[in-house]
Amino acid sequence: MTRKLPATDVVIVGLGWTGSILALELTGAGLNVVAIERGPWRDTATDFPPAYAQDELRYRIRHDLFLRPEQLTMTFRNNADQTALPIRSWGSFMPPNGVGGGGVHWNAETWRFLPSDFELRTHLVGRYGEKFLPEDMTIQDWGITYDDLEPHYDKFEYLCGTSGKAGNIKGRIQAGGNPFEGARSREYPTPPQKQPYGPTLFAQAAREMGYKPFPQPSGNLSQAYTNPLGVTIGPCTYCGFCEWFGCGNYSKASPQTTILPALIRRPNFEARTQCEVSKINLDKSGKRATGVTYVDTSGNEWEQPADLVLLCAFQLFNVHLLLHSGIGKPYDPRAGEGVIGRNYSYQVTSSVDAFFDDKIFNPFIASGSIGMCIDEFNGDNFDHGPHGFVGGGYMGAVQTNGRPIQTARTPQATPRWGAEWKKAVAKSYLSSYEAVTHGGCYSYRDVYLDLDPTYTDRFGRKLMRLTFDFHENELKMSTYLTDRLAEVVQKMGPRQLDKHPRRGHYDVTVYQTTHTCGGAIMGVEPKTSALNRYLQSWDVPNLFVMGATAFPQNPGYNPTDTVGALAYWAADAIVNHYLKSPGPLVQI
Amino acid sequence: MRMRNLATLALAACAIGVAAARAAEDNQAFEKIERGRYLAVLGDCVGCHTAPGGKPFAGGAALETPFGALVGPNITPDVATGIGAWSESDLWRAMHEGIARTGARLYPAMPYPAYTKVTREDVSAIWAYLRTLEPVHNEVQPNQLAFPFNVRRPATSTWDLINFKPGVFQSDPAKSDVWNRGAYLVEGLGHCGTCHTPKNITGGDRSGEALQGALLQDWYAPDLTADLRTGIGNWSTEDIVRYLKTGANSFDIASGPMAEAVENSTSHMTDADLLAIATYLKDRAPRSAKTAIALAHDDPRMVAGKAIYEDRCAACHISSGAGVPTLFPRLAQAPLVQSTDPTSLIRVVLIGSRAAATSAAPTAPAMPSFGWNLSDTEIADVLTYVRNTWGNAASAVQSTDVTTLRGRVSR
Numbered sequence: 001m002t003r004k005l006p007a008t009d010v011v012i013v014g015l016g017w018t019g020s021i022l023a024l025e026l027t028g029a030g031l032n033v034v035a036i037e038r039g040p041w042r043d044t045a046t047d048f049p050p051a052y053a054q055d056e057l058r059y060r061i062r063h064d065l066f067l068r069p070e071q072l073t074m075t076f077r078n079n080a081d082q083t084a085l086p087i088r089s090w091g092s093f094m095p096p097n098g099v100g101g102g103g104v105h106w107n108a109e110t111w112r113f114l115p116s117d118f119e120l121r122t123h124l125v126g127r128y129g130e131k132f133l134p135e136d137m138t139i140q141d142w143g144i145t146y147d148d149l150e151p152h153y154d155k156f157e158y159l160c161g162t163s164g165k166a167g168n169i170k171g172r173i174q175a176g177g178n179p180f181e182g183a184r185s186r187e188y189p190t191p192p193q194k195q196p197y198g199p200t201l202f203a204q205a206a207r208e209m210g211y212k213p214f215p216q217p218s219g220n221l222s223q224a225y226t227n228p229l230g231v232t233i234g235p236c237t238y239c240g241f242c243e244w245f246g247c248g249n250y251s252k253a254s255p256q257t258t259i260l261p262a263l264i265r266r267p268n269f270e271a272r273t274q275c276e277v278s279k280i281n282l283d284k285s286g287k288r289a290t291g292v293t294y295v296d297t298s299g300n301e302w303e304q305p306a307d308l309v310l311l312c313a314f315q316l317f318n319v320h321l322l323l324h325s326g327i328g329k330p331y332d333p334r335a336g337e338g339v340i341g342r343n344y345s346y347q348v349t350s351s352v353d354a355f356f357d358d359k360i361f362n363p364f365i366a367s368g369s370i371g372m373c374i375d376e377f378n379g380d381n382f383d384h385g386p387h388g389f390v391g392g393g394y395m396g397a398v399q400t401n402g403r404p405i406q407t408a409r410t411p412q413a414t415p416r417w418g419a420e421w422k423k424a425v426a427k428s429y430l431s432s433y434e435a436v437t438h439g440g441c442y443s444y445r446d447v448y449l450d451l452d453p454t455y456t457d458r459f460g461r462k463l464m465r466l467t468f469d470f471h472e473n474e475l476k477m478s479t480y481l482t483d484r485l486a487e488v489v490q491k492m493g494p495r496q497l498d499k500h501p502r503r504g505h506y507d508v509t510v511y512q513t514t515h516t517c518g519g520a521i522m523g524v525e526p527k528t529s530a531l532n533r534y535l536q537s538w539d540v541p542n543l544f545v546m547g548a549t550a551f552p553q554n555p556g557y558n559p560t561d562t563v564g565a566l567a568y569w570a571a572d573a574i575v576n577h578y579l580k581s582p583g584p585l586v587q588i
Numbered sequence: 589m590r591m592r593n594l595a596t597l598a599l600a601a602c603a604i605g606v607a608a609a610r611a612a613e614d615n616q617a618f619e620k621i622e623r624g625r626y627l628a629v630l631g632d633c634v635g636c637h638t639a640p641g642g643k644p645f646a647g648g649a650a651l652e653t654p655f656g657a658l659v660g661p662n663i664t665p666d667v668a669t670g671i672g673a674w675s676e677s678d679l680w681r682a683m684h685e686g687i688a689r690t691g692a693r694l695y696p697a698m699p700y701p702a703y704t705k706v707t708r709e710d711v712s713a714i715w716a717y718l719r720t721l722e723p724v725h726n727e728v729q730p731n732q733l734a735f736p737f738n739v740r741r742p743a744t745s746t747w748d749l750i751n752f753k754p755g756v757f758q759s760d761p762a763k764s765d766v767w768n769r770g771a772y773l774v775e776g777l778g779h780c781g782t783c784h785t786p787k788n789i790t791g792g793d794r795s796g797e798a799l800q801g802a803l804l805q806d807w808y809a810p811d812l813t814a815d816l817r818t819g820i821g822n823w824s825t826e827d828i829v830r831y832l833k834t835g836a837n838s839f840d841i842a843s844g845p846m847a848e849a850v851e852n853s854t855s856h857m858t859d860a861d862l863l864a865i866a867t868y869l870k871d872r873a874p875r876s877a878k879t880a881i882a883l884a885h886d887d888p889r890m891v892a893g894k895a896i897y898e899d900r901c902a903a904c905h906i907s908s909g910a911g912v913p914t915l916f917p918r919l920a921q922a923p924l925v926q927s928t929d930p931t932s933l934i935r936v937v938l939i940g941s942r943a944a945a946t947s948a949a950p951t952a953p954a955m956p957s958f959g960w961n962l963s964d965t966e967i968a969d970v971l972t973y974v975r976n977t978w979g980n981a982a983s984a985v986q987s988t989d990v991t992t993l994r995g996r997v998s999r
Contacts, residue, residue, distance in 0.1 A: 049956030050903050224912045232915045232951045237903045249903055261950040
């Protein structure tokens with residue numbers, strides 16, 4: 001039996017980056033906010049203190065911070081001709097769990113998207129013509145511009161204390177920064193992190209080739225920083241335990257290190273942890289959310305009524321909740337109609353391994369986002385005309401870690417096990433280097449999310465089904481990017497260089513990135529998007545959906561800066577427009 | 589006739605200018621109640637009289653003393669379980685003389701040896717404020733001492749003859765008004781000495797050693813004198829104000845019982861009162877002119893401690909012991925680190941501790957526990973190293989002290 005709780009103004013599903021930002025802004029506007037979080041409360045000193053934060057076995061191999069697939073998973077297939085099977089151990093992406101969400105275990109690579117990324121279809125069709133795009137590619141404009149988002153990027157970066165070097169301040173190109181980036185209103189809050197040897201060599205080689213290398217913007221801070229909420233973040237110690245790990249030193253930007261200490265002081269905020277929302281409830285009209293139903297660890301079911309529902313869970317679970325709650329029309333790939341589950345996208349990464357005889361790189365001096373990058377081959381920064389594909393990515397020498405269990409680079413043709421393998425690992429650990437490309441992934445008609453016909457979760461709900469494969473456009477892009485990267489790395493003077501462009505079918509068992517995107521995208525009309533430009537549901541105006549769920553396709557950058565900026569953008573719209581006159585913020 | 593008499597009286601009162609005085613005594617006057625609320629904050633009444641998660645002033649958590657536990661009673665105006673049946677003079681007597689309404693002596697866990705210095709006017713304002721609280725029915729058994737300490741204390745007790753001198757604070761005309769306000773707060777409502785003054789065998793303040801640092805509840809409340817090594821001699825008045833207002837300054841971050849004092853009390857004080865407290869504290873003589881000599885860096889304990897420090901501590905506290913202001917306390921030339929008694933240091937390494945959170949400095953960073961993966965000898969060595977490096981000098985920490993405290997804090 002579901003027990004009904006007293007109503008609140010706002011209920012937030014998921015207390016990660018976006019949930020924390022929305023809770024802060026809406027409690028600031030005087031509303032009572034209840035955040036419901038599936039996982040546990042997480043705190044630096046008790047959950048990932050320096051005494052054991054750097055435990056690769058516990059966090060990387062055994063997935064300590066992540067959702068357990070037995071609690072909730074999804075099924076996967078490469079295409080509609082296959083039968084999807086449940087993912088029983090996370091592989092290609094890592095669904096977060098617990099307070100702080102992905103903000104706890106990210107690498108903290110803090111990129112803005114390019115201005116053209118937000119008007120992608122218009123831009124590409126304008127430059128290359130409609131026919132240049134693959135027929136089944138379903139890329140769209142976002143319904144907002146970079147300029148709309150700029151103040152909100154700025155706000156998120158100053159919340160985090162992001163370390164970097166601006167490349168464009170108010171239209172003026174800045175030496176040492178990324179000359180391709182959109183105009184920023186001011187410099188980064190803190191200077192870039194120190195660069196180790198590998199990125200320094202890469203930058204030198206790139207400069208000699210006429211490129212404009214710049215330090216990767218980092219949420220692992222170069223120096224202590226106190227943000228506008230009065231919360232202090234420490235300086236990074238370059239331990240290289242960032243992605244998959246919580247930071248023991250308070251030096252990685254996360255909800256814990258930037259927002260929560262201020263948020264939990266507010267009497268109009270409440271968090272309920274280890275409570276899993278199973279459904280968003282609608283009234284009889286189906287056009288108004290009345291709150292959510294959730295289940296606690298004892299299996300008791302509760303209904304939390306609220307005037308405003310904010311869906312702030314991880315991208316995949318946002319879509320699952322929408323599908324399960326019957327909000328919006330589910331996407332049908334055959335008819336090409338419907339919006340929930342449409343335009344799922346991912347990331348296309350690749351690497352170049354270089355082996356040296358005369359260089360020591362000390363890979364353990366690392367941070368999730370120190371490195372030197374070039375952006376000449378991202379988005380539409382180069383002429384795609386001769387290449388027959390669209391899209392791109394940043395590339396560079398990013399020294400994220402030299403962790404002992406998994407740093408085992410060996411030259412191609414080395415045996416996969418045995419004495420020769422061991423010898424090669426030992427020889428290569430200090431003297432090899434991996435450079436990477438971080439390519440975008442555009443959306444397609446046959447890539448989508450829907451409910452699985454066979455498998456159910458422990459509540460008896462249908463699991464969500466992921467149908468995804470790489471398309472020729474992206475594989476061509478990956479080959480091109482990897483070749484360009486290899487040219488720079490070759491200039492660093494390796495004995496041997498191995499290229500690993502993305503090839504073949506998407507493999508859900510091998511880690512690539514956790515940048516799953518789309519499925520309930522923002523846009524200009526309800527026929528092709530689930531959300532309007534303010535991330536408000538077209539169908540249920542008192543429901544807003546945060547996160548990368550709203551990306552119509554995925555550009556060649558890491559998503560978090562844009563996820564944070566969109567959360568501030570939506571919060572601004574809710575506080576300054578929606579609350580004054582609750583209802584649709586965009587009339588159609 | 590009666591009306592007329594009243595009117596005449598009122599008129600007379602106005603005529604002789606008594607009306608203002610009468611209004612000041614009106615326990616319903618907002619200004620008086622608000623002043624009482626602030627005075628209750630200065631006295632941190634809520635600290636002892638509120639249980640964790642409980643209603644404010646409706647009875648507290650157990651205060652562990654060497655003689656057993658005492659619990660702050662319910663001081664809401666509930667007649668049955670609070671102080672609803674009390675009069676203002678009952679409160680005055682309790683605060684000024686340490687005698688309850690029943691006529692029994694209070695235990696000095698209620699800091700009446702300090703509160704006796706509070707003026708009648710201030711007690712009256714506190715009373716007016718306490719009367720405005722919502723009465724909460726909550727039965728508290730304040731006295732949980734072991735025999736023989738639990739026997740009701742007579743109004744005239746030997747303890748009080750030795751340890752207690754009643755009397756309202758007398759200002760020193762040779763000092764400034766700011767200094768005197770500071771002295772009134774530190775010695776009176778602020779009751780700093782309750783924790784920071786060493787105690788004699790009966791639990792009373794040791795005369796002549798005020799604010800020199802003392803042990804209680806397995807914390808060492810540090811030296812507040814102007815001693816350069818163990819006290820606050822190197823802190824400016826601004827440093828002291830910042831510490832009390834925000835819980836952190838470039839020297840230290842409040843933790844343990846002081847974190848509570850900052851959160852409940854000092855962070856809500858006016859800047860004028862904080863400046864007064866700092867002015868008074870800065871003007872006090874150092875604890876001792878005694879210098880200490882640092883242990884030799886090649887002492888085996890120092891060598892072992894340095895290795896542990898570099899592995900376990902340096903990531904946050906930095907190899908130079910400089911720490912990070914408001915986040916990781918500075919260890920180099922830090923008074924608490926060089927305290928005569930290392931109990932607080934041992935404690936935070938063993939079981940960790942969370943810093944104070946205030947509106948001005950909400951971060952509340954926490955020291956994690958190392959008790960589970962450092963042995964008693966390792967903890968003693970690393971603390972010995974920390975206490976004798978970067979210009980620090982203090983006695984070595986004994987592993988037996990770590991063993992004892994481990995037994996106590998992990999009970």
